[in-house]
Amino acid sequence: MEELRGLAAEVRKAVSDKGGKVIYEYNEFYGDPEPGPPVSEAGLSEPLINMLRSRGIERLYRFQWEAVNLANKGEDVVVISGTGTGKTEAFMIPVLERALRSRGEVVALLVYPTKALARDQARRLSSMMSGVGVPFAILDGDTPRDERRRIYENPPPILITNPDMLHVGLALSKDYRELVSTVGLVVIDELHVYQGVFGSHAKWxxxxxxxxxxxxxxxxxxxxxxxxPEQLASELFSKEVAVVRGPRRRRGAATHLFVDYGNNSRWSFASYLISALTKLDLKVLAFTDSQQMAELVARIAKRSFSAEVGVHRAGLPVEQRKEVERAFAQGMLRAVVATSTLELGIDIGDLDAVVMASLPKSFSSYLQRAGRAGRRGRPGVIVTLLGDDPIEAYYASRPADFFNRPPDPGYIEPSNREVAKLHLVALSLQRGALRASELPAALLQVLNEVEEMGLVRARGDVVLATPRAAQDYVEARGIRSTGPIVKLHHGGRVIGEREMPMALYDLHPGAVYYHGGKVYLSTSLDLGRMRAELSPLPESVSFYTKPLYDIDVIDFSPQDSRLAGPVRLAYGDVHVMVSVRGYVVKDESSGQVLSEVYYEEPIKWDYITKGVMLKYPLLDFGGVEQSLSAYHALEHVLISASRPIVGASDTDLSGVSYPTGHIVIYDSHVGGNGASRLVFERLEEIEGMAEAIVGSCTCEDGCPRCVFSPYCGNNNKYLSRKGALKVLRALRGLGPERPEGLPSGGMRAA
Incomplete structure (x- = not known):
């Protein structure tokens, strides 16, 4: 307790020394979960009992015992329990019991969401497996050819892998298919990660x-x-599951601090805080929700505060990320800035502090990140910066509500057509021949399109893969995305990649792009070849860029509809056109706009995704511009309020608004990620939070704390907080009756 108080006091002083202020402190102290039976009375085999006792475990926790009992009876189970509470034993005991009965074949798969995490967990679990004399193997893209051959010839009872290997192996390798055909038990750890596009791929x-x-x-x-958990797991596993719950929160002690960073910029204050905490001899992991901001924070920390900070994010070479992990775990690096890539449990050693440069996309994500600090019996401190953001402002005035929130729901879009196309082709390669009449509806609906692409051919009821299906499609497409991948070129080589449509926003000509600790200028973006050319900028560069763009909804095809009070809404396919017409240049430290640049011709790209169309009461605001400002502000605040309600990040959802009262909120990923479906289902909750945000803000008529968005393609012009509030209050019977119908045909974004 005293150690925790001292740690928190040091952090408070570092915050105040830079003009920041701690606005809320939350302390958690959690002991052991509820006890269950002694291991000798839990119905376990003798080797399991001896192994557990050798690890100092004389008694199971109650939730572990419940999960083991259900799993040993053959039931499908999901275990939900806080960080460090013993989930691993809950799934490993059934795995090991089954493995002890195996006869020269793979009986259990341990599937982790990433290759790095799978290998990291294999090191942790090896003592449990060797403790009962059960061999295991890791099979992934890095497994050498001769090692693969040994695995195929002498299968271990337990195989550790990742979804990417499952996807490719099932489609392209007869040996792999034979190897996993005997599997009877599959463990999916870190279940919460299987959301959005990745979750949709995992389902198939x-x-x-x-x-x-x-x-x-x-x-x-x-x-x-x-x-x-029951809904998400049932969707992923295509079967019903039982849910076993342990303690909700982490095990151990930690202090959570909400910090107002004062007159500093968010990114410079985060950089300062990282530096200040490392000077206190604390080991620090900082999180941002953007690849570019991770690079920027590390850059400012190094340039302005002389701090040696590593960067860990998607899009960097694997070896570079591994080196950061090694240096951090061994103490050669005292600080790392990461995106969600280090949110999972990769072993990076003991951490003293976690700094979140912004409130994470979801409460579940917050708990995952906070759980990295103070593990292995040590206290930890978690610092979260709150500033000019609608949701951060909301929780700054209601901090207790934040820590009392339930975890966010998980979501996928099982009918994503881009995902379905890939797995129809993969399944046709895997099975040799398919019967169309036996295909699930989501795969059947894309059969004609895939046949037109020349990847399969249908002969009556039989579907066969074509010769080009494997190399041209399955091998060329990953399962972490659905959009085309833009390759980043510099000096005659590929240095990275970015998925569309985000690549259009980050790599338009003139964009400043941070990569691997260096600063580049995007000199060209060829969408025909999916290629961006980068040239280096001097380290002294002190500005960054943001795109200016328009969104056109070319077409909307409703699949479901309902009423939410006076609001008519429909969910379906949205055909979107993105037009980047220029960019703004902003000062790195202050965020002030330095200049605006416009292209002679906009750069355009279109795609189909999922979305929800809303028709709000058409109120009299005194003119078209005033109406445009009201509904534009409403669109922004609805998307902001969706973040905590549906667990979506800023970049999971986008929107378009019209002065007619129509708003379209759509999934930012090609084909859909499932977030807008939850908006469709939970609009009333979202509207309630949106009204609280705009109703409690004291600004004149719009500011970053209520209706501004960092992703606004119009640079936050034409926004009215009062107009948005007027519409939301009209929903409670203060305004017109329910509007009729939805518009037909295409619409042009205002």
């Missing part, structure tokens, strides 16, 4: 695994935080 990969299995496949899922 697990479906394909079940198609290959010789018997029934049982699933055990595990996660620390998720609001709808």
């Amino acid at each position: 990969i697990l479906y394909r695994l079940q198609r290959e299995a010789k018997g029934e496949v049982q699933f055990v899922g595990s996660a620390a935080t998720i609001g709808n």
Whole structure:
């Protein structure tokens, strides 16, 4: 307790020394979960009892015992329990019991969301497996060819892998299919990660695994935080599950501090704080929700505060990320700035502090990140910067509400057509021949399109893969995205990549792009070849860029509709056109606009995704511009309020508004990610939070704390907080009756 108080006091002083202020402190102290039976009375085999006792475990926790009992009976189970509470034992005991009965074949798969995490967890779990004399193997893209051959010839009872390997192996390798066909138990750890596009891919990969299995496949899922485990797991596993719950929160002691960074910029204050904490001899992991901001924070920390800070994010070479992990774990690096890539449990050693440069996209994500600090019996401190952001302002005035929130729901879009196309082709390669009449509806609906692409051919009811299906499609497409990938070129080589449509916003000509600790200028973006050319900028550059763009909704095809009070809403396919017409240049330290640049011709790209169309009461605001400002502000605040309600990040959802009262909120990923479906289902909750945000703000008529968005393509022009509030209050019976119908045909964004 005293150690924790001292740690928090040091951090408070560092905050105040730079003009910041701690506006809320939350302390958590959690002991052991509720006890269960002694291991000798839990119905376990003798080798398991001896192994657990050798690890100092004489008694199971109650939730572990419940999960083990259900799993040993063959039921599909999801275990939800806080960080460090013993989820691993809950799924490993059934795995090891099954492995002890195996006869020269793989009986259990341990699936982790990334290759790095799978290998990291294999090191942690090896003592448990060797403790009962059960061999295991890691099989992923890095497994050498001769090692793969040994695995195929002498299968271990337990295989550790990742979804990417499952996807490619099932589609392209007969040996791999035979290897996993005997699997009876599949563990999906870090279940909360299987959301959005990645979750949609995982659903079909697990479906394909079940198609290959010789018997029934049982699933055990595990996660620390998720609001709808039964719904998400049932969607992923294509079967009903039982949910076992342990303690919601982490084990151990930690202090959480909400900090107002005063007159500093968010990114410079985060950089300062990282530097200040490392000077206190604390080991610090900082998080941002943007690849570019991770690079920027590390750059400012190094340039302005002489701090040696590593960067860990997607888009960097794997070896570079591994080197950062090694240096951080061994103490050669005292600070790392990361995106969600280090949110999972990769071993990076003991951490003293976690700094979040902004409030994470979801409460579940917050708990995951906070859980990295103070593990292995040490206290930790978690600092979160709150500033001019609608949701941050909301929780700055209601901090207790934040810590009392339930975990966010997980979401996927199982009918994503881009995802379905890939897995229809992969399944046709995997099975040799398919019967169209036996395909799930989501795969059947894309059959004609895939045939037109020349990837399969249908002969009556039989579907066969074409010769080009493997190399041209399955091998060329990953499962972490759905949009085309833009390759980043510099000096005659590829130095990175970015998925569309985000690549259009980050790599338009004239964009400043941070990569691997260096600063580049995007000199060209060729969308035909999906290629961006970068040239280096001097280290002294002190500005960054933001795109200016318009969104056109070319077409909307409704699939579902309902009424939410006076609001008519529909969910369906949205055909979107993005037009980048220029960019603004902003000062790195202050965020002030230095200049605006416009292209002679906009850069355009279109795609189809999922979205929800809303029709709000058409109120009299005194003119078209005033109406445009009201509904534009409403669109912004609805998207902001969606973040905590549906667990979506800023970049999961985008929107378009019209002075007619129509608003379209759509998934930012090609084909859809599932977030807008939750907006469709939970609009009333979102509107309630939106009204609280605009109703409690004291600005004149719009500011960063209520209706501004850092992702606004119009640079936050034409916004009216009062207009948005007027519409939201009209929903409570203060305004017109329900409007009729939805517009037909295409619409032009204002």
